[in-house]
Amino acid sequence: MSTEYAVSWSPDQPIIDIRGLHKSFGNFEVLKGIDLSVHQGEVICIIGPSGSGKSTLIRTINGLTPINKGEIFVEGQLITGPKVDKLALRRKVGMVFQQYNLFPHRTVLDNVMMAPRLVLKEPKAEVRERARALLAKVRLAEKEDHFPGELSGGQQQRVAIARSLCMRPDMMLFDEVTAALDPETVKEVLNTIKEVATEGMTCVLVTHEMGFAREIADRVIFTDGGRIVEMGPPAQIFSDPQDTRTKEFLSQVL
Amino acid sequence: MSTEYAVSWSPDQPIIDIRGLHKSFGNFEVLKGIDLSVHQGEVICIIGPSGSGKSTLIRTINGLTPINKGEIFVEGQLITGPKVDKLALRRKVGMVFQQYNLFPHRTVLDNVMMAPRLVLKEPKAEVRERARALLAKVRLAEKEDHFPGELSGGQQQRVAIARSLCMRPDMMLFDEVTAALDPETVKEVLNTIKEVATEGMTCVLVTHEMGFAREIADRVIFTDGGRIVEMGPPAQIFSDPQDTRTKEFLSQVL
Amino acid sequence: MFEFIAPLFLALQKATGLNFSPFYNEYDFSRLMTGVQTSLLLIVCVLIVSLIVGLLGAAAQRSQFRVLRFLVAAYIAMFRNTPPVVQLLFFYFGLGALTPQVDMGGWYEPMISSFGWAVIALGIFGGSYNVEIFRAGIEAVPETTLEASEALAFSPVQTFIHVTMPLALRFSLPALASNLISLAKTTSIAYVIAVPEMTYALSGVWNDSLNVGEMMTLLFIYYISVVAVIGAIMGRLEKRLAVPGLGK
């Protein structure tokens, strides 16, 4: 894995460290001071009502959304300063979106292979082998020559996960990856993520699937109005929420 | 309520009576023989995997989809013959769609008032009063001058329900009305439907919300591959399904 | 006005050689004025005719009569696939020879002037695009919205008047705006049948005064302003008809 610029960082320190993070769109303050540390191998699920800033929060971690105040460290490196190597950061942090965003003009295999080939300049044969292994893992080996438009939503989402994994990131961010899927196919995608998580990958997920969060998360974070309202192991959050907003939210969605 | 052409029908007979219904799109047979009777005041929930023909089934009831074989009676009147008064049928059967389908160029109040004004030619003042009452009922009284585009999905869906109700139909059809909504707003809409149902309206609903179906339905119908596979009170279908396909489906979505 | 600016431009010519003769030479000024008036009138008439033709065509395309639909398709095929200049010449010289003459008291003039033929030919030409634009607008109305009005027991006519048309109009506006603008520019080819519009007027001036560069600049400024005005009008209309949440 990429270690070239992890200067003073050792795996027992937080792999993601967010301190006093503020973010506004225009006059509207979306994140009002977030503090969060994630350790290597941890699986974090973020839950919370719509508009509470979940997506914004995880998009700041790989630098897609610039922030207004605060600091974010990834593997000990400050990534919110003025002269940050965004490309290096993104090689370490994989991200999967709600809308899959596969490249519609490339086959499934090409989608998975493109980034390692173009960005990491790895040899073709090697990348292909790895890509095929990943497609097999997400049970789509036989679809490698199809175009994204020929796949179902769930299949596309699994390709998107394989595509991110093929860059061999140190951690993965998932933003409501099952929200656009129909209830049945949700299961397939969640199973894939479960596998990734149990293999030791650091994962931060935004999800509405409470059952899944309960099963997979090491820690659950509940956000509301741009703040972390409550945080803890899933057993505690789901069975015995402390905050009234958490209680109210959980009573609605469970 | 409209009774003008209910010739030989009395409220103790089925209000909807479907016999041997077949429907194909081209060579593809979507409904392969459906028999179903619904009595006045009953609330029926249709569940089943995607593509099993649920939408097609309920669309035949108000004549949106023409059928190939079989008969459908609404209030004792054959509605699948060659010379059927479609407009009269649709005054009796209200329908709400997944995609809300409000008229985007008219305000909320206009949306609700249009049909009674244009179709029933009722006096404006009277319609407006009723429309406002219905908007209040779906808790959107203060939005009457907004355009649909300015409302959230849940709000739009509630307007769509009010719009249908304003025609004072004898029964209502709901096709996955919460599928396009985010988990929280689902609740609002379901509450509105619950109110409608408990007031004695005959309702046929297609839904993926098993919890809701369990709570509200008098009868649950499970469809698969164009057939009714299983039918019964929710307690039985959900706790003790007989058919293997029902079992499998429920194990996946619950 | 003319008296006021004439000395200025005469001085400009003396000093720099820039010869804006329409601003100091009375005859050229009258040519320019005729040019502006004719051109503006031509644009307005052509746009109106093209809109009427477009609406009628779109309506005919939805007719139950095959022959009518076929004729509209043939009309569109014909006018969108042949050069507009040749269409104009064909109308003016070809068909113009077959139209009756009117007695002007001692001499005869054609019932339809060159201006009239330009309006007809360009209006029909532009209309062939408008038909397709209106049709696309009608097709852009989501089927589900029409289903909803059907489910509410609207008659087909009620659906068309209260749902399809208002929405189709809004969907058509952007494409319509760009077609009207391009049609307005195309009116300059009325030059070939001696309609005294701007291009004709100013080319007359530069033929006599050999001030091509100056007149060309005027032409560019004129057409870009006209386009801007049409764009602004259409933009305003779009804003007037805009509905929150519809479109973008």
Add this chain to the structure above:
Amino acid sequence: MTKVSTVPRPNSLVSILAGAALLLAALAVGVITVSQVAQGPADSSLNVLRRWSPFILQGFMLNILMSVIAMILATISGVVLGFMQISHLAIVRQPARFVTHVFRNSPWLVILFAIMLMVPFEITLPYFGLVMIPGWVKATIGFTLPVMANLAEILRGAVASIPTGQWESAESLAFSRMQTMRHVILPQCVRRMLPSWMNWFALLTLMTPIAAILGVNEALGNTQAAMEAAGSSPDLLIPFYLFLMCIFFIFIYPVSVWTKRLERRFSTT
């Protein structure tokens, strides 16, 4: 069902048939006019047309040549101009926007006049010495400019129409801006742009006869010269102009049908 949407739409077959019927009708009208107004049986208009048609067709070759060359030049320069328009540097972007604006909003005829009358007919090139620019070459340049500006605008629109998700996911995969452009955005734009591109080719070809106004001997110029030389009798007008419309139609109509088909295919996927 009386669903509004079930009213048949003119599909491509109908319009192909309409096109073919139109062609036959045009020819028929031509023949009828000719046989009706022909004065002397010795030299009917149709005979005159037949004798002059090689001369007109020879002119038409120049229309095609001008439109093909102009299209190639416009595509190259349009892509460059389009990219300049979306540049992050204002100094590149602003002039590109201005040029695009001027050439998109001026009539073709005016642009053509400007090029024909204001560009010299002879230029001195290094190594070549004095090189003459024939009128049709200048006209070709005149036709290139508006098409260039419009293609630039189409490119800009196509890039803007690619969902932001595509940019973001490429960004998240550590693609550089250039890589994203080259491997993700542009390939998707090409597909979207193809129908408009062909549309502009058709429009361009249909505008080439205005070069006749400036003395280029293309199809329209040759048609008029032929009528004058053949004694400028009024019976010639309808058959000659109709013949001219037919040759353009035969060339352009297949292009339009194909464009429509592509449009439909792309809009459904």
Add this chain to the structure above:
Amino acid sequence: QDNSAETLTSVMERGVLRVGVLGAFKPWSFRSEDGSLQGIEVDLAKRVAESLGVEAELVEITSANRIQFLEQKRIDLIIGGMYDTASRREAVGIIEPGYWASGPSLMARDGAIASWEDVAGKPICAKQGVIYNQLIETDFGARLMAFGGNTEGKEALRSGKCVAWFYDDSSIAADLATGEWEGFEMPVDALFVNPWAAAVPLAEKDGAFGKILSGLIYGWHEDGSLIALQKEYDLQPTAWLADMHESLEYDRSYLDE
């Protein structure tokens, strides 16, 4: 800077003389069915080239662009029905003497027009770029409709879009002579008679090229070849050509003795 020999030098180097002619201007220049140009002016152009020992290349010009063509060196010489006027003398090198002459006149349906005053308020067809177009509007109050080419202008008259065609008397006479204009007449005398001049770039007027041309044209008058061309192309004899021939004829009677 004296560049008065530039054109002649480049013509000789090139081996080609580029002459601008109108092209749709029967019988001075017009197309034959094979597309080539022919006519009186074409013949004259070929004679010039022949006497320089080069090939003639004919370039079609319009009245609207011929001066620019010459200024931009697209052509070396105009022999294209161009009037000799004071303002043109400022822009191009007008060669003296003129080789033809004519004046503006009208062609109209028999009896439609009796005098110049009759055109007031009526639509009159003309050709764009003709120098005297302005006259009929300013002096006689006609409504001018100027077309790009003779073909369109005359066609407009024929189909009744205007009451008269306002153009050169010599051209109108030539048209009437073809027999294709039955029922039409030239009802008025030319407003004036103006010589047609060949033109070279202004700087060349008094240079070698200009002088050579001047001499050639003088010779054509003197030896009667212009009158011969007039006959060859079935044109009505004009007084101006005869006068020129007479006045420029070199008195060779002394040789007879």
